[in-house]
Amino acid sequence: MKSLFALNHYLYKYRVLLGLGMIFVITSNIFALFLPQLIRIGIEQIQIYLPFSYVFNGLNISHLYIDMIFILIAVISIIIIITTLIRGILMFLMRQTLIVMSRHVEFDQKNELYLHYQELTPSFYKRNSTGDMMSRISEDVSRVRMYIGPAIMYISGLIVTFSLVIYSMASINxxxxxxxxxxxxxxxxxxxxxxxxxxxxxxxxxxxxxxxxxxxxxxxxxxxxxxxxxxxxxxxxxxxxxxxxxxxxxxxxxxxxxxxxxxxxxxxxxxxxxxxxxxxxxxxxxxFTAGNIAEFVVYINMLTWPVASLGWAVSLVQRAAASQKRINEFLQVTPDIVSGDKYIINKIESIRFDNVSFVYPDTGIVALKNISFEIKAGEKIAIVGKTGSGKSTIAELLVRNYDPLSGQIYINNLPLKEIQLSHFRNLLGYVPQEVFLFSDSVNHNISFGNPNATQEDIEHYAQLASVYDDIISLPKKFDTIVGERGVMLSGGQKQRVSIARALIKNPNTLLLDDCLSAVDAKTENIILSNFENNWNDKMVISITHRLFTVKNFNKIIVLDNGTIVENGKHEDLYNKKGLYYDLYQLQIQEEVDSK
Ligand SMILES: Nc1ncnc2c1ncn2[C@@H]1O[C@H](COP(=O)(O)OP(=O)(O)OP(=O)(O)O)[C@@H](O)[C@H]1O
Ligand SMILES: [Mg+2]
Missing domain, CATH: 1.10.287 (Helix Hairpins)
Structure with a gap:
């Protein structure tokens, strides 16, 4: 039950609705009490007057008594109708306050949880399944709502009804x-x-x-x-x-x-x-009078529903407590990446990895060992290496999906951990290895990178990413819905749309993680030369398998098994006849084979 205490601040927030609701619960129950008493009074009066009509049977005065009984019943009926009507209105208001309050809390709680989900890092998402997160934000939240709304309403109604009815019953007999x-x-x-x-x-x-x-x-x-x-x-x-x-x-x-x-x-x-x-x-x-018996029967009926709902309400509270416990579990997860607040940067001038090592927390896989390198504004560097050598991990550390286990990353010679994160991420145009497009139009998928972009911008960057012609040939062009519920794009088309999405941010630094793997070499060359012409002052970090396309880059870092084994310009690396040379030869061989 303790877990439900976490909801108290919501009850406090909506204390006016809660207070009014309680007033309506009490008053509607008071009005309910009139019914049995009116019935008793009616029966008792009939019992008093009816014998007179028998006594004066046959005389005019007998009719007088009968008429009086009718008038009495009519008056009592009218009072019953009025009190019931008032009770109905009060019950309506009770629902309008308490149930409405529960909907507000549901809304707040859903948003609180969603906001928290947004702050959590990829390692959290790896540990928990999407289904589990969905059920906590939907089913568990609705169960908690059943406590805030119906359970509180029925239980307080029950307490009030009980006290009033049992007091009335006990004072009679x-x-x-x-x-x-x-x-x-x-x-x-x-x-x-x-x-x-x-x-x-x-x-x-x-x-x-x-x-x-x-x-x-x-x-x-x-x-x-x-x-x-x-x-x-x-x-x-x-x-x-x-x-x-x-x-x-x-x-x-x-x-x-x-x-x-x-x-x-x-x-x-x-x-x-x-x-x-x-x-x-x-x-x-x-x-006891006969009227009292009728009154008692009505009292018992009044108690039936609350008593029946008690069991139900208790089980609602129990379920809500279990659900709130599950919600609390997730709310208590603290994000392992917290934005720094010491520096705000508006331009990335240099990136430096200083002796960075990293182990994936869940698997214990050592992905990077003592990585050091530096990139300056205007430079283009490539990171190459066999599959599983740790290339994507470098990108993940740079965007701070994870933090290094040891060593530091410096941006403009300031520790990345102390830099305001969302500002920094805004300067980066990151295209992850796994492409994800939303089930939305091509337009929206590209302008996701910059919601203020005009149609012209979108088309311009689509051209830069060399995907414009592909889009134009789609049935609704830029309005075509893509993703799971729309037109299926080819792997290469998806990659290029996601590049356009990163480019439209007009980022300061472009971080491409093998995002041209499904594009043919010729198109890759076109895209890269587009960058050459338009991105002179910007940094490009390209993680790639295709060594031919990065020959002109300022620096090539060769990774193997999480360590930098070679780095330098293409010619130097080639002449060294080390891993780079081998990878290069392998690629020439593949090229020959494929022809
Ligand atoms: N999220 C993760 N959790 C645990 N281990 C991971 C995770 N991502 C990668 N690894 C492991 O870390 C090592 C480096 O992976 P990384 O993705 O950096 O390689 P890569 O060089 O990008 O490979 P590829 O060229 O296939 O993309 C691999 O051994 C991989 O199994
Ligand atoms: Mg990778």
Missing amino acids: PYLTFWTLIPLPLLSYSIFKVSKIVNIKSESIQKTLSSLTSKAQESYSGIKVIQGFARDHAVQQEFEELTSQYRNESLSLAKVESFFSPLMLLLVGISTLLAIYIGGNEVARGR
């Missing part, structure tokens, strides 16, 4: 009150038990349903493989197994749920029976 209340705790307990079973069952149904959907989803996206391997029947069977599990679980839930109302009616029936039986005896002894 404590003995009868005791007997009629006996079955109610039993009702509450059994409904609590039933709701618990219902919750467990619905949770397992939810799980089955989600594996059912992901199974279906996977088979739709993998339909080519399934049909190609003639596995349709096997997949169909697996699907059928899941659907039949889903059906069985749903049927078993329906069985439990069908106990709900009969159980409630049974226990309420017993209470009513006791009220009439024991109440009748009391009337016979003269300690």
